[in-house]
Amino acid sequence: MFRFIVIVFMLIGSLWSAGLEKKVPILCYHRFGAEVADSMTIKNSSFSEQMEWLRTHGYTVVSLDTAMGYLSGKVKTIPAKSVVITVDDGHKSVYSDMAPMVKKYKIPVTLFIYPSAISNAKYAMTWEQLRELETTKLFRVESHTYWHPNFKHEKKKLSSEEYAKFVDKQLGGAKKKLEENMGHEIKYLxxxxxxxxxxxxxxxxxxxxxAAFTIDRKHAASSANMMTEGRYMVISKHTIKDFERMVDGSEDRMPKGKKEGAKY
Ligand SMILES: [Zn+2]
Structure with missing residues (x-):
């Protein structure tokens, strides 16, 4: 009997490692430009090079919603080499520089937006621009809290009552504000x-x-907590080889200290 149980466990273990565990790489971008203005700005030519690389290596860019449906078991299958593209903060270069490339490659993109900046901060897009991007059916707006605060600092600064109110505004308030302005459900953070x-x-x-997403450099996975799924931040210094290691899972398999993320 004991031997039988051991064999069953071994079988489950090998099936698990053989691919029962579902994983998808999610990339996180910020800004785009003809030239590199800072580490968070990706050169337009580099982004094009990355999209070409995905295409010639058999990758399919799927929407965040499709990937999360797959990881949670609601969507049965997605292409074997799937990758998700997300962009944080709603910078205006998404509209001016990234959108033409997104239309050219016809790839779905999720924009994580904090509403306080929209139609307000100089560097950010307007509500009209966000709605226009969504009419392409390629872009989808999701939440990045209400005004991009540092929760750790606020927790120290505020009374527990104030902090509870503040958290409610940043999570529930942002969701509501985005839903009012975009006219659809906001599902992700x-x-x-x-x-x-x-x-x-x-x-x-x-x-x-x-579900919610971090910048912990690992694939989003069916075994992970859905509220802390990993993403790979792509910055200007990343070479196409670094990019390859993000999407093919080799960075995910590296020991923690050796990961790209350890360098910045
Ligand atoms: Zn951000």
Whole structure:
């Protein structure tokens, strides 16, 4: 009997490693430009090169919603080499520089937006521009809190009552504001600076988010907590070889200290 149980466990283990565990790489961008203005700005030619690389190597860019449907078991199959593209912060270069390339490659893109900046901050897009991007059916707006705060600092600064109100505004308030302005359900959240704690994970779920995303450099996975799924931030110094290691899973398999993320 004992031997039988051991064999069953071994079989389950090997099936698991053989691919029962579902994984999808999610990339996180910020800004785009003809020239590199700072580390977070990706040169337009580099982004094009990355999209070409995906195409010639048999990758399919799928929407975040499709990938999360797959990881949670609602969507049965997606292409074997699937990758998701997300962009944080709503910078105006998404409209001016990235959108033409997105239309050219016809790839779905999720924009994580914090509403306080929209139609307000100089560097950000307007609500009209966001709605125009969504009419292409390629872009989809999701939440990046209300005004991009540092939850750790605010927790130290505010009384517990004030902090509870503040969290409610950043999670539930942002969702509501985005839904009013975009006219559709907001399902996903990107943690600001990748900062979260156990209480915030519960708060985000309670606010109605189906999943939330960090900048922990690993594939989003069916075995992971849906409120802390990983993403790879792509910055200007990344070469096409670095990019390849993100999407093919080799960076995910590296020991933690050796990962790209350890360098910045
Ligand atoms: Zn951000």
């Amino acid at each position: 990107a943690w600001v600076f990748g900062i979260y704690d156990d209480a915030l994970l519960i708060d985000a779920k309670r606010a109605g988010y189906a």
